[in-house]
Amino acid sequence: MKIIVPAKRVVDYNVKVRVKADGSGVELTNVKMSMNPFDEIAIEEALRLKEAGKATEVVVVSIGPAQASETIRTGLAMGADRGILVKADGIVEPLAVAKILKGVIEAEQPGLVILGKQAIDDDSNQTGQMLAALLGWSQGTFASKVVIGDGTVDVTREVDGGLQTVALKLPAVVTTDLRLNEPRYASLPNIMKAKKKPIDEKTAADYGVDIAPRLKVLKTSEPAGRKAGVKVKTVAELVAKLKDEAGVL
Amino acid sequence: MTTLLLADISKGALGDSVAKVLTAAQALGEPVNVLVAGKDCKAAAEAAAKLDGVAKVLVADDAIYDHQLAEPVAALIVSLASGYSAIVSGATTSAKNIMPRVAALLDVMQISEIIKVVSPDTFERPIYAGNAIQTVQSSDRIKVITVRTAAFAATGAGGQAPIEPVAKAADPALSTFKDEAVASSDRPELTSAKIIISGGRAMQNAENFKTYIEPVADKLGAAMGASRAAVDAGYAPNDWQVGQTGKIVAPQLYIAVGISGAIQHLAGMKDSKVIVAINKDEDAPIFQVADYGLVADLFTALPELAEELGKIGR
Numbered sequence: 001m002k003i004i005v006p007a008k009r010v011v012d013y014n015v016k017v018r019v020k021a022d023g024s025g026v027e028l029t030n031v032k033m034s035m036n037p038f039d040e041i042a043i044e045e046a047l048r049l050k051e052a053g054k055a056t057e058v059v060v061v062s063i064g065p066a067q068a069s070e071t072i073r074t075g076l077a078m079g080a081d082r083g084i085l086v087k088a089d090g091i092v093e094p095l096a097v098a099k100i101l102k103g104v105i106e107a108e109q110p111g112l113v114i115l116g117k118q119a120i121d122d123d124s125n126q127t128g129q130m131l132a133a134l135l136g137w138s139q140g141t142f143a144s145k146v147v148i149g150d151g152t153v154d155v156t157r158e159v160d161g162g163l164q165t166v167a168l169k170l171p172a173v174v175t176t177d178l179r180l181n182e183p184r185y186a187s188l189p190n191i192m193k194a195k196k197k198p199i200d201e202k203t204a205a206d207y208g209v210d211i212a213p214r215l216k217v218l219k220t221s222e223p224a225g226r227k228a229g230v231k232v233k234t235v236a237e238l239v240a241k242l243k244d245e246a247g248v249l
Numbered sequence: 250m251t252t253l254l255l256a257d258i259s260k261g262a263l264g265d266s267v268a269k270v271l272t273a274a275q276a277l278g279e280p281v282n283v284l285v286a287g288k289d290c291k292a293a294a295e296a297a298a299k300l301d302g303v304a305k306v307l308v309a310d311d312a313i314y315d316h317q318l319a320e321p322v323a324a325l326i327v328s329l330a331s332g333y334s335a336i337v338s339g340a341t342t343s344a345k346n347i348m349p350r351v352a353a354l355l356d357v358m359q360i361s362e363i364i365k366v367v368s369p370d371t372f373e374r375p376i377y378a379g380n381a382i383q384t385v386q387s388s389d390r391i392k393v394i395t396v397r398t399a400a401f402a403a404t405g406a407g408g409q410a411p412i413e414p415v416a417k418a419a420d421p422a423l424s425t426f427k428d429e430a431v432a433s434s435d436r437p438e439l440t441s442a443k444i445i446i447s448g449g450r451a452m453q454n455a456e457n458f459k460t461y462i463e464p465v466a467d468k469l470g471a472a473m474g475a476s477r478a479a480v481d482a483g484y485a486p487n488d489w490q491v492g493q494t495g496k497i498v499a500p501q502l503y504i505a506v507g508i509s510g511a512i513q514h515l516a517g518m519k520d521s522k523v524i525v526a527i528n529k530d531e532d533a534p535i536f537q538v539a540d541y542g543l544v545a546d547l548f549t550a551l552p553e554l555a556e557e558l559g560k561i562g563r
Contacts, residue, residue, distance in 0.1 A: 016512055017377045026381050038494075094349070095358045118494060122376050124361045125345050129319065130353035138423035139319055141346045144487065154427060158487045159342040160440075160496075161259060161431040166318065168424045178477065178494065179487060214358035218371065218384040226519055229540035231531075235553040238525065238543050243561060246523045246540065248444070248502040249469075 001111035001148075001170075002057045003046040005080065006101055007039035009064050009071040010121040023219040035071045038116025040078075041176040044183040045146055046114050047079045054148045055112070057081050061104055063088055063097055069199055076194035077186035083199035084108075088211055094122075096204070096211040098130035103207025105135060110171065112153065117142050117175040128175035138168035142177040250334030251304070254283045255326065255348070256297055257341045258317070261289050263296035265441035266339035268403035271300055273396040274337045275404070276366035280304035283410075284329070286322050288315035294412050303410040311417045316426040317343045321418070323350035328418040330355055335369075335392040340497070341440075348395050357389035362497075364400035378493040378516035398440060399499035399520060432486060439489065442472035444502045447491055447518075450478035451507025451529070451547060458485055461551040462506065468558040474498070474518075476508045492517035507547045510535030527551075 011017055012034040017026045049055040060075035062068040063086040072083035086100050105113065118125035132139035140146070140155030144163065147154040156165045158177045168174075186194070204211045232238045243249040254274045257264030267283070274281045283297045286309040294308045307329070313321045326336060326347070336351060338344035340362045352359035364382070365373035371386045372394070439445060446469065448462050458473070466473050475485035477492055491498055493516040503521035508514060510526070510533055518524070519538055526539035527550050536542040543550060 011377070013513070017380050019381045026377060093358050095353060095356075098353055120378065120493065123378065123493065124359070126349035126352070126359050126361060129346065129349035130359075132319075133323065133350040133353035136421070136423075139346070139350065140424075141319070142342060157342075157346075159429075159431075160438075160488055162429065162486060162488050163431075164316070164429040165427040166424050167427050169422075172423075177487075178481065178490075214389055215360065215385040215387055218386055220376075221382050221384070223375065223379055223382050223519075226524075226538045228537045229524075229542065231536070231542045231544065235543065235545070235550055235557050238541055239554070239557040239561060241541055242502065242523070242525070246502075248523050249558075249561065249563065 001055050002059065002108065003049060003055045004059050004061060004105060004108060004110040004113045005039065005042045005046050005075065006061045006113070006115045006127070007043065007071050007075055008036040008119045009033050009062060009068045010036045010119050013037055013120055019220055019222045023221055025220050033067070035074050036116050036119045038118060038176050040183040041178070041180050042114040042116055043075045043078050043080060044181045045176060048181065049148060059084060059108060059110070061086065061101065063092055063100055065089055072199055073194050074186070076197045077191040078184060079190065082197055084202060085199055086202045086204060088204050091213055092211050093213050093215065094124050094126035094130055095214065096209060097127050098134055099209040100204055100207050101131050102134045103209065112171060113173045115175055117177055128173050132173035138172045140166055140168050140172060141175045143174050144177050144179040146174055146180065250279055251332060252277050252279045252281045252335040252337060253329065253333045254281055255336065255338040255344060256283050256285045256293065257339055257343055258285060258287050258290055258293040261287065261292055263293040264339070264341065265438055266341055266398040267297060268300055269398040269401045270337060270339040270396045271302065271404040272401040273363065273366055275302055277335050277369045279334060282307055284309070284326070286314040286325055287317065288312050298410040298412050299406050299408055301405050301407045303408050306410050306412045307415045308412060309415050309417055313417060313420045317347065318424055318426060319346045319350050320421040320423045322347050323354060324418040324421055326351045327354045329415065330391060333391060335394060337394045337396060339398045340395040344395055348393055352393040355391055355393065357391055357393050358387065359393045359395065360385060360387055361395050362397040363394055364397050378512055379519065380512065397497055399497050432488070436466065437470070437472045439472045439474055439491070439496050439498055442500050444469045444471035445474050445498055445500045446471045446504040446506065447474035447476065447508060448479055448485065448506050449476040449508030450482060452479055452484050455484045461548060464555040465551055465558065468555055468563045476514050505535050506551065508535055509533045510538065
């Protein structure tokens with residue numbers, strides 16, 4: 001079984017983004033970019049399934065500018081077999097991403113797609129569900145455990161009240177949550193090896209997808225700030241302030 | 250046109266989020282129908298009918314909607330969609346699972362986790378863990394929207410909407426429910442609690458949550474939460490996680506204990522009315538958003554806090 005892992009190039013999770021003064025977006029020049037952390041978890045899970053003999057090939061797909069090939073190389077250095085870069089500039093919304101991925105999947109015929117539950121830039125949490133819908137496949141979102149069976153996959157999902165386990169018919173789309181695994185670091189020899197692994201280049205037009213955004217961003221603004229308050233010296237003082245000053249007790 | 254609100258239900262009861270989502274739905278300016286899909290969900294439908302301003306409650310009561318699996322519930326919504334200009338739901342894990350599937354089937358771009366309705370086609374939503382707020386305008390004919398419930402006040406009771414059954418849609422039969430591990434607790438739900446006390450990595454283990462956090466939570470009638478670090482370390486269950494990718498909360502009082510205050514955690518609680526931070530490290534970033542900060546060892550401060558609360562009759 002082949003596994004496809006879509007991965008997004010995003011602002012590194014340690015960067016505190018700044019809103020541009022003219023409200024046109026966030027400052028992205030000279031900002032460190034990395035693979036979306038949830039997608040790293042997705043690659044790790046695919047690699048573990050391959051190592052356990054449940055999968056034969058792991059293919060990393062990224063949609064974005066030319067530099068998204070670095071994101072794919074990161075995945076290849078972790079151990080993925082090959083990559084597909086679908087070049088697209090500007091914002092590509094989850095719906096368009098899902099449509100492009102559908103094209104990739106129809107060409108590649110994987111048995112399973114694993115991807116992050118959300119990208120930490122736009123925080124949309126949509127792509128996996130949309131992809132499953134467009135393919136007419138089952139979906140297992142927010143996975144904390146994935147067990148491949150015979151023609152099915154059991155996915156344990158992190159839900160509001162705790163955990164839920166569903167059995168999905170394969171092929172399926174699985175989106176990862178934080179507790180699924182801890183991604184490995186790429187070793188130096190593997191980073192060197194990854195440079196020789198193939199990356200196919202495609203464009204959105206190759207899949208006949210119109211990537212024009214459906215949502216018009218009118219402006220981007222700073223959130224309402226919160227000032228630091230006061231330090232209290234004792235627990236008794238804290239309780240008194242909460243009761244008398246803040247009125248929340 | 251009309252707005253369709255997909256109700257969150259758990260164990261046959263209407264979720265607390267629905268009254269808040271209704272406030273956002275009504276801001277779209279159209280009548281609101283509430284869809285209750287589940288098994289044995291009569292009580293939830295009756296509760297929804299009592300919310301003020303609901304035009305109609307639609308009930309799809311069938312075994313295939315038990316556990317709200319995404320594939321059959323999305324198919325149901327799509328079968329109803331033609332009469333609606335908007336489909337909204339709270340940003341619960343259940344709706345986050347279902348709604349994008351609906352949006353893709355309708356070929357529209359979902360607007361996730363709105364925090365404000367600017368006009369019927371324009372919304373504010375946080376991006377980058379809430380470090381920026383985007384104002385977006387949708388040109389799609391049907392708006393598919395999830396609502397960050399912490400950003401909206403609840404609509405009150407007083408309605409008497411008619412309840413109508415709707416036919417089930419064909420079951421895509423792609424997935425089946427196997428089991429669930431859902432903690433039952435007398436405590437309030439994290440997302441609707443008035444007071445929350447959360448612990449971080451400094452709690453050191455699960456036992457300390459019980460020994461130190463729980464007595465304070467009991468005195469305050471508070472929900473208990475945790476930082477990602479504490480959940481990853483296994484000190485607290487996953488559904489306690491407050492943050493960018495966990496639960497987004499905005500209680501009257503949020504007490505952060507032994508939590509340093511990573512931006513991903515702040516994203517989940519910075520809209521709380523009053524924030525208290527208890528941390529040994531006086532340079533912890535959590536103090537930059539706290540209204541009241543106490544630099545102290547949590548293992549001495551929490552028992553004292555329980556005692557002081559007792560003194561004022563909590």
